[in-house]
Amino acid sequence: MKLAIVGVGKMGRSILDGILRSGMLSPEDIGVLDTPERTLEVARETGTRPLSLPDLRYAERVLLSVQPKDIAALAPQVAHPNVGYISIMAGVSTAILSRRLGTRRVVRCMPNLAATIGKSSTAITGPREAEEAGDLAFTRQLFATVGDVYELPERLFDAFTGMSASAPAYIAVVAEALADGGVKQGLPRAQALRLAADVLIATGELLRRKHPAVLKDEVSSPGGTTIYGLAALEARGVRAAFIEAVEAATQRGQALGREDGV
Numbered sequence: 466m467k468l469a470i471v472g473v474g475k476m477g478r479s480i481l482d483g484i485l486r487s488g489m490l491s492p493e494d495i496g497v498l499d500t501p502e503r504t505l506e507v508a509r510e511t512g513t514r515p516l517s518l519p520d521l522r523y524a525e526r527v528l529l530s531v532q533p534k535d536i537a538a539l540a541p542q543v544a545h546p547n548v549g550y551i552s553i554m555a556g557v558s559t560a561i562l563s564r565r566l567g568t569r570r571v572v573r574c575m576p577n578l579a580a581t582i583g584k585s586s587t588a589i590t591g592p593r594e595a596e597e598a599g600d601l602a603f604t605r606q607l608f609a610t611v612g613d614v615y616e617l618p619e620r621l622f623d624a625f626t627g628m629s630a631s632a633p634a635y636i637a638v639v640a641e642a643l644a645d646g647g648v649k650q651g652l653p654r655a656q657a658l659r660l661a662a663d664v665l666i667a668t669g670e671l672l673r674r675k676h677p678a679v680l681k682d683e684v685s686s687p688g689g690t691t692i693y694g695l696a697a698l699e700a701r702g703v704r705a706a707f708i709e710a711v712e713a714a715t716q717r718g719q720a721l722g723r724e725d726g727v
């Protein structure tokens with residue numbers, strides 16, 4: 466078994482789907498472990514192997530995609546020699562993973578919800594032992610099946626989490642607020658929501674080609690409608706609000722990593 470996935474919730478399942486879609490591994494190379502019902506359900510739907518805890522010793526690598534609070538109880542049950550571990554648990558450092566799992570073959574990853582549609586930006590990091598055992602290379606390949614992969618020094622992981630991994634929620638709030646603005650001015654709700662989603666997608670595409678300031682200046686003609694809208698946003702401190710959001714989320718990541726029990 467090339468890979469066992471422990472925790473096939475939103476993220477674990479998205480990653481599994483990405484691997485199978487890409488053909489990186491075939492279903493019989495993969496085992497899944499979650500609650501008994503979910504294990505069977507996912508195994509049936511995907512053709513992967515339903516596992517129980519003792520089976521993990523036969524895995525070459527184990528992907529841990531449970532909630533961070535579950536790692537303390539789970540680690541002693543999944544720790545085996547000669548297995549490489551890949552974790553997507555927010556705020557759980559490679560040092561904690563190594564200590565709990567009793568190996569330096571650990572890779573820490575931070576994907577985001579866009580993994581569910583194959584468009585995640587995933588940060589990865591791991592110690593020399595993980596590099597030498599091929600775990601980092603395997604992880605790079607694994608997350609390339611659900612988007613782009615960035616190797617990042619671990620000291621920047623909380624910042625990456627606070628900005629990139631949390632951003633889908635921030636931008637969802639922006640979309641909802643934009644739609645509320647449209648509804649306030651008389652647009653039907655469904656149309657306003659659709660327009661908000663479309664403009665975010667289109668703007669995202671444009672931002673891959675242009676600096677944000679250039680894009681903003683192009684839309685803002687002198688004395689026109691957009692500059693009036695922008696002035697209202699600036700008066701509400703929208704930039705400061707986003708900078709503070711990333712800072713607060715980064716600090717929360719740091720605090721989670723320090724909390725007892727993790």
Ligand SMILES: NC(=O)c1ccc[n+]([C@@H]2O[C@H](COP(=O)([O-])OP(=O)(O)OC[C@H]3O[C@@H](n4cnc5c(N)ncnc54)[C@H](OP(=O)(O)O)[C@@H]3O)[C@@H](O)[C@H]2O)c1
Pocket residue numbers: 471472473474475476477498499500503530531532533535539553554555575576577578630
């Ligand atoms: N969602 C995101 O956008 C996102 C982004 C980046 C990283 N992450 C990280 O990804 C991890 C998973 O997040 P998620 O959103 O996929 O959570 P989730 O949907 O709650 O999935 C976790 C799954 O693991 C199962 N589980 C819990 N304890 C287990 C155990 N001892 N053995 C086997 N399975 C167990 C859960 O079952 P029960 O529901 O029955 O507990 C659930 O099905 C978290 O650590 C999170 O920090 C999430």
